[in-house]
Amino acid sequence: MSAHTMKGTPLLAVADVSVRFGDAQALHGVSLQIASGESIALVGANGSGKTTLLRLLHGLVAHRGERRVLDPQARQVMVFQRPFMLRLSVWNNLRVALWLAGVPRAQHAARATEALQRVGLSHLRGRPARALSGGEAQRLALARAWVVQPQLLFLDEPTASLDPTAKKEVESLLEGFSRDGITLVMSTHNLGQAKRLATRVVYLDRGEVRVDLPVAEFFGEEIDGRAGLFLKGELSWTLE
Amino acid sequence: MNDFAQSVQTAIALIVHADAVLLHTVALSLAVSGVACALASGFGLFAGAWLAVARFPGHRALVMLINTLLALPSVVVGLAVYLLLSRSGPLGEWGILFTPSAMVIAQTILVFPVVAALSRQLVGDGLRDGGDQLRSMGASPLTCALLMLVHDRWAVVTLLLTAFGRAIAEVGAVMIVGGNIAGSTRVMTTAIALETSKGDLPLALALGLVLLAVVGAINALIALVQRGGHRGSALAGVR
Numbered sequence: 001m002s003a004h005t006m007k008g009t010p011l012l013a014v015a016d017v018s019v020r021f022g023d024a025q026a027l028h029g030v031s032l033q034i035a036s037g038e039s040i041a042l043v044g045a046n047g048s049g050k051t052t053l054l055r056l057l058h059g060l061v062a063h064r065g066e067r068r069v070l071d072p073q074a075r076q077v078m079v080f081q082r083p084f085m086l087r088l089s090v091w092n093n094l095r096v097a098l099w100l101a102g103v104p105r106a107q108h109a110a111r112a113t114e115a116l117q118r119v120g121l122s123h124l125r126g127r128p129a130r131a132l133s134g135g136e137a138q139r140l141a142l143a144r145a146w147v148v149q150p151q152l153l154f155l156d157e158p159t160a161s162l163d164p165t166a167k168k169e170v171e172s173l174l175e176g177f178s179r180d181g182i183t184l185v186m187s188t189h190n191l192g193q194a195k196r197l198a199t200r201v202v203y204l205d206r207g208e209v210r211v212d213l214p215v216a217e218f219f220g221e222e223i224d225g226r227a228g229l230f231l232k233g234e235l236s237w238t239l240e
Numbered sequence: 241m242n243d244f245a246q247s248v249q250t251a252i253a254l255i256v257h258a259d260a261v262l263l264h265t266v267a268l269s270l271a272v273s274g275v276a277c278a279l280a281s282g283f284g285l286f287a288g289a290w291l292a293v294a295r296f297p298g299h300r301a302l303v304m305l306i307n308t309l310l311a312l313p314s315v316v317v318g319l320a321v322y323l324l325l326s327r328s329g330p331l332g333e334w335g336i337l338f339t340p341s342a343m344v345i346a347q348t349i350l351v352f353p354v355v356a357a358l359s360r361q362l363v364g365d366g367l368r369d370g371g372d373q374l375r376s377m378g379a380s381p382l383t384c385a386l387l388m389l390v391h392d393r394w395a396v397v398t399l400l401l402t403a404f405g406r407a408i409a410e411v412g413a414v415m416i417v418g419g420n421i422a423g424s425t426r427v428m429t430t431a432i433a434l435e436t437s438k439g440d441l442p443l444a445l446a447l448g449l450v451l452l453a454v455v456g457a458i459n460a461l462i463a464l465v466q467r468g469g470h471r472g473s474a475l476a477g478v479r
Contacts, residue, residue: 055372060372060375078376080373080376083373084369084373086387087391087392100374100377100378144377
């Protein structure tokens, strides 16, 4: 089911894409287009292919089919479910991100300072990044993504295993990013979060896109089949 | 037992009175092994990082070869370098056989596989954890690998200290290419072998004690580094 119409500038598209891991078919015949200004939530049961689709969109997975970056100037970054931090200070993790993004050294200090202020970690700039709590680490991961000024941000379960307060903080940051014009594509198990943050919801089932609708329609309409059962909570979170 | 006790006593006296021959031998050992390790580290760390990310026909065979060279006998290295540097050898015109330079070359070859193989493993393990994140941030595969060496720098220090331990404790290669010439190419291990064969046990024992002390200091350093690393891991486990 797809009633989605593009509004912004197309940034990225995949067409009839499939991904296999050995004998397992992780994605099958997926087609999707992402436009600027969207906030897309990928939902579905465990093992439905959400993370694989995110990684595919970001260009981290070998695949069959077509993946086209429609705006080569658009910088894209991914925040992983368990963000990997280098064994360096919070500050130096940001500096490495800026260096890798090719940002001139003269801008590093100002941009890193601004990023830390934005996520509320200024007081922890000298702390080893791997000594941060889960919520702090996720905020640092968001700061590290934001500091390079991406146009497209992929997020894999950005609030999984966080406590309610940390979840709220992360959601609030994501709302801010979205308001700033950053296009968000996130996988989530949390339908409430999808409702709050997304403008478009893509439902995956067994590696295929079954539903792709604007958020109001996804949650407002009677959806048939497994997607409907999933929405009602009558479908297991894991594949059956 | 009395002979042994007397030898130990004499050895301690040589150390305490900073015997000139002893000092020169120890200094040369440290210099040769230090330079060899520095060279092997420079090439070995880069090669290990590159091998962790490069994919080309024969890659697996090259990795297997380097892993096999971990067990490279030092006398074989000595013999190969001797053949290369001897007058009739391809590098004979360099004229460095039986000099500390030849010893440095031999020990560099000996230690290089240790650094390359272990750093490849280290980087490979690190990339499984954080490679995608670094690639996502725009790092090329080689940059990812080099960043992993920074990330695991305490493990790299341990690796380099292990390599230094292998270099300074080996005797076969430096004996063959250095010639064990007094005041010129005699290092601790070759001196111990010689003095023992001559029956001068006190000097051999003194050198043995110093060598043990150097290796002990390296082990202490490794333990310290590992403690630092474990502390870092424990902190990382907080989140």
